[in-house]
Amino acid sequence: MPTERTVVQVDGRRLSLSHLEKPLYPASGFTKAAVLSYYEQVAPVMLPHLQGRPASFVRCPGGVEGERFWAKRVPPGAPGWISELEVELRTGPARQVVVADLATLIWAANLDTIEFHVPQWRDAPELHDRLIVDLDPGEGADMLHCCAAALAVRTVLAEDGLGTWAKTSGSKGLHLTVPLIPAPAVAVNAYAKRLAQRLKAAYPQLIVSRMGKDLRRDRVLLDWSQNASAKTTVAAYSLRAFAEPTVSTPVSWEEIADCGDPEELSFTADEVPDRLGRLGDLQAPLLDPSAARRLPG
CATH class of the missing domain: 3.30.70.3300 (Alpha-Beta Plaits)
Incomplete structure (x- = not known):
């Protein structure tokens, strides 16, 4: 069965959103659409605290009661307009996403990203x-x-x-x-x-x-x-x-x-x-x- 998708424009960027009715928080019925709506509402105050900092994502494709994993590297298929920063991870150099704008925030949340984590530095870890x-x-x-x-x-x-x-x-x-x-x-x-x-x-x-x-x-x-x-x-x-x-x-x-x-x-x-x-x-x-x-x- 094909995945149901909704195409939207976010700050001039075209995003294809999927599985919007999926309950990411089954206990409360809080859906993926609700997660996206929440991040859209808080973006004006959240984004300035993310600027210049490489983001690590906690992704929960099966919701918070299912499997979860940390995502640090820019995933395959990421849009070319995503801001990136090269960092040195324990496994070697990698490109990480910098959540610089609303479109990037919604794109990341559409990947079933629940949590956004950042370090205490901008641009350079030293x-x-x-x-x-x-x-x-x-x-x-x-x-x-x-x-x-x-x-x-x-x-x-x-x-x-x-x-x-x-x-x-x-x-x-x-x-x-x-x-x-x-x-x-x-x-x-x-x-x-x-x-x-x-x-x-x-x-x-x-x-x-x-x-x-x-x-x-x-x-x-x-x-x-x-x-x-x-x-x-x-x-x-x-x-x-x-x-x-x-x-x-x-x-x-x-x-x-x-x-x-x-x-x-x-x-x-x-x-x-x-x-x-x-x-x-x-x-x-x-x-x-x-x-x-x-x-x-």
Whole structure:
């Protein structure tokens, strides 16, 4: 039986969309058409955070309950107008997609891409323009523990002259992003490790800096290793490939400080567009060059 396709024009680019009624989130009936519609709605705020960064895709051709795989290389048959960047992967040099415009975003989502991940650098992996603080709760901990940890991290970063902006991971954790005047990747990673160790020493009942499962029980892992050039973090406004269509959503420090229930900081694709209409992009300051600071020595 031939695949049913719908041909559309997106910013002057011709795209052939397929299987629009396929339920990518079977538990909620959230279809591929709904995924495409969501990404079209959030594109104005999502795309600036993707600019210049090679994207890694989590593709779920059978939906979130089926097989999934990471896609880093530009796939065969990609349109010639897709922006690309050559990067060095563990398997050797490769071309990766840069999601530079709405047409590329919709093209990628039509490949059953649920999640979009990007590194903390633009154009060249040797220089990072962002520091990421990945707060991941261990067994027995939850979003409330992450909120307490985030406030502690914010205080220490402020002491070092650095500002930070927060978003949910779309799961149980939080991501804090620090805009930097581009700094050597080695220096950023080393600072992130020192930061994690300082916070672990100051808050031993709340924060750990090592991966061990037993160490993480009832505590929050500050995963400093996410600042390695080869690592990526889910992008702001990306959907997550969980049972429900949750979103990695920017949040305010007031929301973090006032959070009394983990569900207060869990947002789905149905909620985020209205939230954007009310609050705008809470991570917009990351795009302002004047917000970037020099990495402490």
